[in-house]
Amino acid sequence: MARYAMVTDLRKCVACQACTVACSAEWAVPAGHARTHVRTTPLAGSFPNLTSSPVVGQCNQCDHPPCVEPCPSGATYQDAGGIVRVDTDVCIGCGFCVDACPYEARFINPRTKKVDKCDFCRPRIERGEVPACVATCTAHAKYFGDLEDRNSEVSRLVFRDGARRMETRTVAVGPNVFYLGRPEHLDLVLSSYPPRPPRLLTAGAAWTRLLKPLVLAMVGMTFAGQAVAFFTQLHKGEGDFEE
Amino acid sequence: MRSDAIPLAPVPLTADEAETMLQRQIKKHHVAIILLHWFNAATWILEVATGAALISSRLFRVAPDWYLAIVNGLFGTRGNLLRFHVALGLVWIGVFLVYGIFGFRTYLRGEVLKKEIALDRDDVRWLVVRALRILGRSDEALPLQGVYNAGQKLFSMVVYAMLPVVMVTGVIMAFRLFSPWVVGWAVVLHFGAVGAVVAGLVIHVYMGAVFPEEKPAFFSMFTGSVNELFAYNHHFKWWREMKTEQLAWDRQREPAAEIARPETPAGGEGDAQEPST
């Protein structure tokens, strides 16, 4: 079984946005939204001793994806390659998963009105190609492969060169997008864009904490009530009711 | 019988009288209502069954794993399952819209608002007594009831309050209308509204299908009629109303013969509630 991962070498990345546009072109993502986004951290320090780093964000295909559970319809799931995917046939566009994502990698596609996100270009992988962002990366800063395969480039970059995950003590969901870079740059990226603790929208919270118990209680109570009535009747005997 | 001969409250019947009344059928439901009821029942069974299987998240789900597995297996893909649920729901809404629009005067206003929902003082009392009797805490006689008893009315109220919620939220989800925020709340409300109806359905189904006392009412959902004795015993106010109207009718058309059995009107616009000669 494969465990797909992506490594971005921030020493090479120049924030040129080729990946963003290639991805959007590949998946017909409407302008103004993107499955992958490129940012440059705010400057740290003061003139002339400054630091900043570009960073490429996308779905991290987490080992423990916090977006799966809040999806009511089961549209979001993790496939056999560890890729978190969306069955758009089943997505109803409620947006619960969007708020659950610590990496702000999900959005509601305004054309389909369903959730959209990076899936490591699953269909391309199946054709034996690399994801569109990797294929176009002008800086050759992106690497894609299978971590289970110890000979793969990503295995080498992760297990030998120590590519890092963007995790914090509070949000550690096992992302499979890794970064290489100068330690001070990686620290700056993490402190500038820390993963956000997963949130459940008020509607979702109302559902799971209020409505679900309420409905179960109501149905349960009426059922119990009827059961009591049934046995009372049996006890009394049906004859009472006959004319 | 003359109008002054119609009793104000049920009086003990002789065996003959009871036998005559048992044989005499009174029209209760129009065929359109019967069809709607069973279409509605079937729809609810299928929609609740598929809907419960659609909620797969552990956070929200109400059905066990094995149930989800069976339903998913039945439909092949979850996409098919959702498509079925949505399609049937839309058909269901469409049917209700047709009824609501073409039968607005007779069904919605005449039937639903006046007879199925409006509670009077007797109804309130009935609810209390009924509950106590079921629990074996009272022997008090039930207050007199109209064409629908208060329990049925209560259930109707829940249903008619929740139907629009289920429909509107369903449409919002099906077409992902407005914003994700709205869709998010629509899912929740859809679930809650269906939950409320299902809770009521438990009683409704039990009363209709299991509770022996209500058997004629159950069968009336197939035949459209109940025997007069059942009406006399359980829906006295209705029985009396019908008697009164009938006498008035008879008087107008002297010399009246005997009370005719209600007949199914020929047209589709028939008024099931009005006794005919």
Add this chain to the structure above:
Amino acid sequence: MTRRRFLGTAATLGAGAVAVPAVASPTVHPPGWSGTARVEKIATTCEMCFWRCGVLASVEGGKVVRVEGNPDHPQNQGRLCARGNAGTGLLHDPDRLKTPLLRVGERGEGRFKPVSWDEALDFLAGRLVKLRDEHGPESVAFFPHGNGARFFATLMRAYGTPNSAEPSFAQCRGPREVGYSLTFGQGLGSPEPVDLEEARLVVLIGSHLGENVFTSQITAFATGLARGAKLIAVDPRFSLAASKADWWLPIRPGTDIALLLAWMNVLIAEDLCDKEYLKTYASGFDRLANHVREFTPEWAEAITEIPAAKIRETARAMGKAKPAVAVHPGRHVTWYGDDTQRARAMAILTALLGSWGRKGGIFLPTPIPRGSFDLPDFPEPKRGRADGAGKRFPLAIEELGVTNGLIDATLSGDPYPIKAWIVYGQNMLESIPQPARTVEAIGKLDLMVVVDVLPVEQIKYADLVLPEATYLERYDPPTIVESAKRPFIAVRSPACEPLYESKPGWWIAKELAKRLKLEAFFPWDTPEQHLEKILKPTGFGARELLNRGAVAFPGKPYLEDRAPVDRTFDTASGKIELYSEALAKIGADPLPRYTPPVEPPKGFFRLIYGRAPVHSFARSQNNEALDALMSENEVWLATSVARDWGVTEGQRIVLENVEGVKSSPVRVKVTEGIRSDCAYLVHGFGQQSRALRRAFGRGASDNSLMSRVSVDPLTGGTGMRVNFVRAARA
């Protein structure tokens, strides 16, 4: 359109076309748009900028649905920048010019009527004949840009005018080509042959690689950095490159020559030069050593505001890494009017490090054979060039010309009146400084013709507008790139039929030639015949090139690849001229000298400008996907400057230059990452053409604020970093 149909269509345009069999293009199932339709991939050449990357255009049902990098292309190897990936946005831009347009209102009003091509071309041919008869052919000036212009260039030469000028010379890299030619006997060309991937040290002087994106250059740059190359970024602004640099030197604008002289001083004083290399290949070392002796790091510190210690440290790093030091020559280098001398200084630094023709430095072009047509003799113009190339600007390269020289001549009528402009593929009001002068010059014309894809601002001053097909819809003459490690020939061929009434440039030029009775200069009927002829000596056929998009040849990029006898330099002395006899001869400084830049009046700040990775010049702002990523520019202000101006992050302000010209409103970006004596804008925004519905009025136009230029006396290049701005008082 399939390849077969393209060839078919082309064949019907001319009689007796050679039937070229259809080729099997790679066919795959499409990725994102439909389940079963077959997609054909057409190999062609990108033109979202002018780097000429190879692309594959996926065509589905005659419609180009996706453009991606061509993995088999020797230059970009499948990679493509944001703009390249957004190529379909230009093709399907709803604001495109759709039919030929003939002016109906007053010039400048922008009122036109659509006309047929016949009508448009008859009109134009008639006017050109009349101009030739009444004012001589030299009265027509041509402003081309890009590969597609070459057919027009042929036409203009055949017509008899010498007056052709591209902004890529006087507004871009002209002084660099001249400065390096003076030193090494040859310029750099495009793409720049900088061996970034093999460099052990990269020196960027104002080059903001990363924000300035050319795909293969970024690949090489990033690869070099990943292999451990050190980086020196000289820039008044904390550029993306500066964020990756080992040394960021925030230089005082306009003082680069002082820094370069100080580096030379250290290299020579500390004996860090590549002496053997210099002995073999260079001349004038002693004169140079004498010249730079006084230019110590301490001297330079006072001028550049870079600490002397840093200058020493960086010079030593260069000495250590030599010869694998890539001193990037820059691309847009027309800054202060001393640009040829600055290019000279950079060339000399390169020579001192022994980096020219060496691994990790600047590599050498490898000539590729090419065929040519046996054309009739071009008429010899009776009057010489009007732009001053070769005269007023003695070192300007005549084949490229001086755009501003032509504008000057149009305004003054000196040396003779210019009566007509034909502008192809460039947006003069955004690419040439002093736009008010440009508009004034247009007012003197009898005829203004614009050939373009989009309704850029200058359209409103045109008498005739000809809608050209985009690069995805047309054939262009093959690109022959010799300044690559693997030199190559690439072709641009249509992936689909031209949309609307647009026509490819070759067709327009040829049709016009017919009407001017100059058909003999276009001795081919179809683009493939043209291509076949040019390819003939290479051994490749047109079909193979069309199929693959590009064919590569083995290169000899380094001096060591060549026999010692071939290791020569095309200078007067045959050597690298550290001391330039050619400059001495015309009375210019034979060794570069620092001249102080013009200082801003009190309360004003120097306007500097640059590029963003998602836009090309002022050409891409109307592209939907690119607009979504960057829809306007920001004015970068140092924290202290923003405080002084009383403006805050995100606030919209109007910039005003010394001459009182005001910009459109632009957002403020408050940053520590810029010196407090300048303000920075990304070029290409603040466009004023309402017909460009996305680009119109977004952000501020740096070009509109360039009321002044400092003209390089050697090349005519317009130094543009001599304009000063402040926040306009409300």
